[in-house]
Amino acid sequence: MSETTVLAMAGCGIVGSAVALKLLNQREYYREKTGCDLELRYIFSRSFGKAQAAGIDDSYFLTDPGKILADPEVSIVIELMGGVDFAREFVVKALTAGKHVVTANKAMLALHGSELLALARTKGVTLSFEASCAGGIPIIRALQDGLVANQIDALYGIVNGTCNYILSSMSQKGQDYHTALAAAQAIGFAEADPTFDVAGIDSAHKLSILASLAFDCQADFASIPVTGIDTLDAMDVVFGKELGYVVKLLAVANRLPDGLSLRVRPTFIATGHPLAWVSGPFNAVSVYGDTVGHTMYYGRGAGGKPTASAVIADIISVASGVTPTRFNQKRARPDLTHPVVQLPLGRIRGRFYIRCMVIDIPGVFAALASALGRNGVSISSVLQKELPDADRSIDPVPIVITTHTVNEGDLERAIREIDELECTVQPSVCIEILDEFQESFS
Amino acid sequence: MSETTVLAMAGCGIVGSAVALKLLNQREYYREKTGCDLELRYIFSRSFGKAQAAGIDDSYFLTDPGKILADPEVSIVIELMGGVDFAREFVVKALTAGKHVVTANKAMLALHGSELLALARTKGVTLSFEASCAGGIPIIRALQDGLVANQIDALYGIVNGTCNYILSSMSQKGQDYHTALAAAQAIGFAEADPTFDVAGIDSAHKLSILASLAFDCQADFASIPVTGIDTLDAMDVVFGKELGYVVKLLAVANRLPDGLSLRVRPTFIATGHPLAWVSGPFNAVSVYGDTVGHTMYYGRGAGGKPTASAVIADIISVASGVTPTRFNQKRARPDLTHPVVQLPLGRIRGRFYIRCMVIDIPGVFAALASALGRNGVSISSVLQKELPDADRSIDPVPIVITTHTVNEGDLERAIREIDELECTVQPSVCIEILDEFQESFS
Numbered sequence: 001m002s003e004t005t006v007l008a009m010a011g012c013g014i015v016g017s018a019v020a021l022k023l024l025n026q027r028e029y030y031r032e033k034t035g036c037d038l039e040l041r042y043i044f045s046r047s048f049g050k051a052q053a054a055g056i057d058d059s060y061f062l063t064d065p066g067k068i069l070a071d072p073e074v075s076i077v078i079e080l081m082g083g084v085d086f087a088r089e090f091v092v093k094a095l096t097a098g099k100h101v102v103t104a105n106k107a108m109l110a111l112h113g114s115e116l117l118a119l120a121r122t123k124g125v126t127l128s129f130e131a132s133c134a135g136g137i138p139i140i141r142a143l144q145d146g147l148v149a150n151q152i153d154a155l156y157g158i159v160n161g162t163c164n165y166i167l168s169s170m171s172q173k174g175q176d177y178h179t180a181l182a183a184a185q186a187i188g189f190a191e192a193d194p195t196f197d198v199a200g201i202d203s204a205h206k207l208s209i210l211a212s213l214a215f216d217c218q219a220d221f222a223s224i225p226v227t228g229i230d231t232l233d234a235m236d237v238v239f240g241k242e243l244g245y246v247v248k249l250l251a252v253a254n255r256l257p258d259g260l261s262l263r264v265r266p267t268f269i270a271t272g273h274p275l276a277w278v279s280g281p282f283n284a285v286s287v288y289g290d291t292v293g294h295t296m297y298y299g300r301g302a303g304g305k306p307t308a309s310a311v312i313a314d315i316i317s318v319a320s321g322v323t324p325t326r327f328n329q330k331r332a333r334p335d336l337t338h339p340v341v342q343l344p345l346g347r348i349r350g351r352f353y354i355r356c357m358v359i360d361i362p363g364v365f366a367a368l369a370s371a372l373g374r375n376g377v378s379i380s381s382v383l384q385k386e387l388p389d390a391d392r393s394i395d396p397v398p399i400v401i402t403t404h405t406v407n408e409g410d411l412e413r414a415i416r417e418i419d420e421l422e423c424t425v426q427p428s429v430c431i432e433i434l435d436e437f438q439e440s441f442s
Numbered sequence: 443m444s445e446t447t448v449l450a451m452a453g454c455g456i457v458g459s460a461v462a463l464k465l466l467n468q469r470e471y472y473r474e475k476t477g478c479d480l481e482l483r484y485i486f487s488r489s490f491g492k493a494q495a496a497g498i499d500d501s502y503f504l505t506d507p508g509k510i511l512a513d514p515e516v517s518i519v520i521e522l523m524g525g526v527d528f529a530r531e532f533v534v535k536a537l538t539a540g541k542h543v544v545t546a547n548k549a550m551l552a553l554h555g556s557e558l559l560a561l562a563r564t565k566g567v568t569l570s571f572e573a574s575c576a577g578g579i580p581i582i583r584a585l586q587d588g589l590v591a592n593q594i595d596a597l598y599g600i601v602n603g604t605c606n607y608i609l610s611s612m613s614q615k616g617q618d619y620h621t622a623l624a625a626a627q628a629i630g631f632a633e634a635d636p637t638f639d640v641a642g643i644d645s646a647h648k649l650s651i652l653a654s655l656a657f658d659c660q661a662d663f664a665s666i667p668v669t670g671i672d673t674l675d676a677m678d679v680v681f682g683k684e685l686g687y688v689v690k691l692l693a694v695a696n697r698l699p700d701g702l703s704l705r706v707r708p709t710f711i712a713t714g715h716p717l718a719w720v721s722g723p724f725n726a727v728s729v730y731g732d733t734v735g736h737t738m739y740y741g742r743g744a745g746g747k748p749t750a751s752a753v754i755a756d757i758i759s760v761a762s763g764v765t766p767t768r769f770n771q772k773r774a775r776p777d778l779t780h781p782v783v784q785l786p787l788g789r790i791r792g793r794f795y796i797r798c799m800v801i802d803i804p805g806v807f808a809a810l811a812s813a814l815g816r817n818g819v820s821i822s823s824v825l826q827k828e829l830p831d832a833d834r835s836i837d838p839v840p841i842v843i844t845t846h847t848v849n850e851g852d853l854e855r856a857i858r859e860i861d862e863l864e865c866t867v868q869p870s871v872c873i874e875i876l877d878e879f880q881e882s883f884s
Contacts, residue, residue, distance in 0.1 A: 022591065022733065033658065034590060035772035130588070136734035138588025145587070145764075146572070146580025148476060149464065149754035216475065274740055277719055282736075291464065292578035292741060292751035296726075298716055299737035305883050309734035312591035321767045322587075329762055330477035441747050 004037040005319040008068040008099075010090055011081030012045035012061075015104060015131070017054040018304030019078065019311045024056070030312075036319040042068050045081075065090060069097045076318055078311060079103040088112050095119050095127065100323070102314040104131035104307055110205035110221040113212065117335035126327040128314035133206040134159050134283040136306030137299040138313065142287065143213040144326070150289030152214040154254035154437045156269075159206040161281035161301040162197035163229050163249040165189045167237075167266075168279040171246060176234040189281055199228035200249060200264045207251035211262055214253060214287065216331050217340035219262060225345050227265035236355055236429055239383060239400045240268050243353070245433060246276040252434065259341030261348045268353055268433045286437075293439035346409030351380070351433040354403065354411075356418055357396040357426040364423045368399060371421070375414035378404040396425040402433065446479040447761040450510040452532055453523030454487035454503075457546060457573070459496040460746030461520065461753045466498070472754075478761040484510050487523075507532060511539045518760055520753060521545040530554050537561050537569065542765070544756040546573035546749055552647035552663040555654065559777035568769040570756035575648040576601050576725040578748030579741040580755065584729065585655040586768070592731025594656040596696035596879045598711075601648040603723035603743040604639035605671050605691040607631045609679075609708075610721040613688060618676040631723055641670035642691060642706045649693035653704050656695060656729065659782035661704060667787050669707035678797055678871055681825060681842045682710050685795070687875060688718040694876065701783030703790045710795055710875045728879075735881035788851030793822070793875040796845065796853075798860055799838040799868035806865045810841060813863070817856035820846040838867040844875065 007023065009016055023030075023040040031037045043051065044065040052058070068074055077094040079101055081087050087108045094101050095116065103109070109116070109132055120127040130140045134157070143152070158164050162184060169180035181198070184190035196202050208221040229249050237247050245268035253262045269276050274296050278284040283301025288294050300306035317323040331337055358364050365384075372379060383400040390397065403411065415428050449465065451458055465472075465482040473479045485493065486507040494500070510516055519536040521543055523529050529550045536543050537558065545551070551558070551574050562569040572582045576599070585594070600606050604626060611622035623640070626632035638644050650663040671691050679689050687710035695704045711718050716738050720726040725743025730736050742748035759765040772778060800806050807826075814821060825842040832839065845853065857870050 026591075029593075030591070032772065035770070136731075137737055138584050141583060141588045142580050145759065146583045146755055147751065148758050149468075149472070149751045151471075272719075274719065277714075277716065284738075289578075289751060291754075292748045293745075294724075295579055295739070295741035297737070297739060300735050303735075306734045309589065309591045309731060312733075313588055316590050317587065320771055322764055325763045325767050328477070331475050 004039050005075055006073045007038055007040045007076045007078060007315065008042040008044070008074045009040065009078040009080060010044045010065060010068070011079065012043050012048065012051040013080070014050060014304040015307045015311070016043070016045065016080040017050045017056065018308035019080065020051065020056050021054055022308050022312055030316065034316050034320060036316050038315060038319060041071070041074060044068055069093055074099060076100045076102060076315055078315065079105055080311070084108050084111055091116055092119060095123050095125055098123055098125055100125045100318045102128045102311060102318065104129070104311060106132040106202070106205040106209060110208040113209065114218050114335040117333045121335070126318060126323045128318060128323055129209070130314045131307050131310035133209050134285060135299065135301040135303065136309040137283060137285065137297045137301065138310065139210065139285050139297050140213065142297055143210065147287060147289050147292060147295070150291045152287060152289055153440055154288040155210060155214050155252070155285065156275060156434065157207065157210060157251040157285040158248050158275055158278050158283050159251050159285065159301060160197050160203045160249060161283055162190045162194060163203070164278065164283070165281045166198070167229060167247055167249060170234055170237050171241065172279070174234070174238070177230065177232055198230045200226040203249060203251045203264045207253060207262055207264055210285070211253040211260065212334035215255065215260055215340060216337045217260065218334050218337055219340060220342060223342045224262045224264060229266055232266050233429065235398065236431060239355065240353060240431070242383065243381070243402065244271055245269060246271055247431070248275060250434060254437070256343060256348070259343040261343045263345060266431060268431055270435065273436055288437045288439060290440045290442045293441060294437070346412060348408050349405055350408060351405055351435065352403045352411055353431040353433055354401045354415065355429040356399045356424060357428070358399060358423045359394070359425060360392045360397045361423055365399065367421050367423060368401070368418055371417040372414045375410045375417070377406045377411050377414045380404045446481050447517055448515045449480055449482045449518045449520060449757065450484040450486070450516045451482065451520040451522060452486045452507055452510070453521065454485050454490065454493040455522070456492060456746040457749045457753070458485070458487065458522040459492045459498065460750035461522065462493060462498050463496055464750055464754055472758065476758050476762060478758050480757060480761060483513070483516060486510055511535055516541060518542045518544060518757055520757065521547055522753070526550050526553055533558055534561060537565050537567055540565055540567055542567045542760045544570045544753060544760065546571070546753060548574040548644070548647040548651060552650045555651065556660050556777040559775045563777065568760060568765045570760060570765055571651070572756045573749050573752035575651050576727060577741065577743040577745065578751040579725060579727065579739045579743065580752065581652065581727050581739050582655065584739055585652065589729060589731050589734060589737070592733045594729060594731055595882055596730040597652060597656050597694070597727065598717060598876065598879070599649065599652060599693040599727040600690050600717055600720050600725050601693050601727065601743060602639050602645045602691060603725055604632045604636060605645070606720065606725070607723045608640070609671060609689055609691060612676055612679045613683065614721070616676070619672065619674055640672045642668040645691060645693045645706045649695060649704055649706055652727070653695040653702065654776035657697065657702055657782060658779050659702065660776050660779055661782060662784060665784045666704045666706060671708050674708050675871065677840065678873060681797065682795060682873070684825065685823070685844060686713055687711060688713055689873070690717060692876060696879070698785060698790070701785045703785045705787060708873060710873055712877065715878055730879045730881060732882045732884045735883060736879070788854060790850050791847055792850060793847055793877065794845045794853055795873040795875055796843045796857065797871040798841045798866060799870070800841060800865045801836070801867060802834045802839045803865055807841065809863050809865060810843070810860055813859040814856045817852045817859070819848045819853050819856045822846045
């Protein structure tokens, strides 16, 4: 325990610089606090700009990762490069060389997690990834350790700070998507090319990791239905608010009798739910366990220092022997589990918000109601406003309908019929309304 | 890992029954999930009523704990009796007999935690207590593991569900304390004798445990200033709401340049703070780390099953070898740390709500303002309402003042002066207004 653990890092951008600075400046603090003496020996990076700006000495830098793999004293490799193919290749080499790996790379894990975990086990080392989901929030540990006594019933996550910041602006300031995105870009909360975040891909990566752990299964990233926030109309944010809901990009997983539903999409949640007030760049994950009921974890889901907090927690867990001990637990890692039946959206049951854009001629509401009724969709509430400036005979008006619990497949059929009506001038919008999950306490 | 771990339990009330049922009914599930085969062999209890009602077989029951201590195969003892002296004596015997102990007993830990932890270490065994604070929320693990890379700057906790339920009722339904207490008692959220909860003692026990871990110190329970909710006036809940605050019984710890402030008292928190919407019997703890910033943990702080979730997580961590590995980490347990300077309330700085009850004669506001000004207390806002039915010459009127940041010692002096004024007819009420803690990201 008082031996020195030698570390090498690959990738030194915002997160890498934060991790390196902490490791270098707080070495004595961590040793005193945990008994682990952590020596950062190498930093492999293709660009040293951020690290140099942060004041990290050039002597740590390598441009060839081979030295890391060849140094038998390096026991933990920290992968913070991002991207999939090169990172995967490097991690495979590091594990094969008998080195523990700590990574924040959700894309790599979503696509190749099971393979890499299995390789780690074969080589007698470990792969840790607390920083891959929800930044500094110790949610991986909660699922693997704190909630281990539970069968998880459901998980609702706000796991992308960029989207949450944009949606908070739309909701609180009444901005439209493009205005809110531009403002987020201006202060560095959104990338110049924000596609990965706003299209929901990043959230789906994280959901596949979280669901694998929560449900002891191999979730298939490619089968997760994903809708981003980039097509969300400000009008729906406003109407939702009037109905008592806040829109969030939610990553949802819940257990159904015949499989698991995983989905990422803009979702309405009642203002009384703990996730509803999670605003700005914060992340939060609600986990519903069969024993503990509802627990929720909140914090910063991105940023150099918050993410560094999770990376260093993983390093210390490996260095102290905790992770190597835990890593051998049966089923605690997805590679020892089985693929799961992931249900298509048509198979889930839920409540929905529907906005139809119709020409307001006599009989139009009857036509909508009939289409819904024919498909077994029962109406809970209707919101139709007079638009003073509109010409009713040519301008479309929004009719907002909320449903009782329906089968999403039935709803899809009803919407197809509505969208084919002559009075319908734009495709209807459907947004799931996620109710508080009923705690099971089984 | 595939060996059987033999368990014995002492105490079998609501929590004990829930733990026993899970261990007996889910043995195969836990073995499959974690590799730990957990055999519950004995249940020592002075009353078997709850356990029998839960359907636990009589063959497990002992009325003499000696058999537990004498059976060399028992490796983990689960202490769920509650109370201090007998529990402590039993835990000392169990540790001395070389058995790991898992406990939910916050009172015992608050008073004797360091002694028991040191004994465990001497005997080469471990003492775990996830269930002692905030029920099923894995907050102990967050402090010891997930946030290990952080120096903790502050911790704000809602850690007593009874108080939070009563305060939520007062705030949301406009009830006074006694009505809200009676309603909580009627549905089992408050004990027949609620003193321990409503006077803040239980919260202070938990705060001393959480602070010891968060600040790597030995917090002294007896030095924690505690005010309960039992003297809270419904009027102040209403006035606070008008000012944008919610009242919560907060257990607060924060680091100051010359020591640590620990305190438990009804506190106003802005409606925008995540803790403000934690309502009903739920608990939540906000932890501010120097690296991660603000993280928050939410869930059920009491009840058989939620608490059982934490107890069983501890059992599995011990049985799998994780706790024995972690337990040797330096400073990770308070017994290896030092007592800390705990500052009296007079030494903290904060904002406050003051309600003075005065006869509304000319010059009264000047007299209040002078008393505050003389002691360096700067006024931020004043709220005085006309009371239509009151006789201004004889009925006291409330004057509500909020302060800018002041030294609490200065405020205490000002309040003493105000309470001695001739126009003051009741002792003034002071409630701290806790602002969002400024994240340090150091």
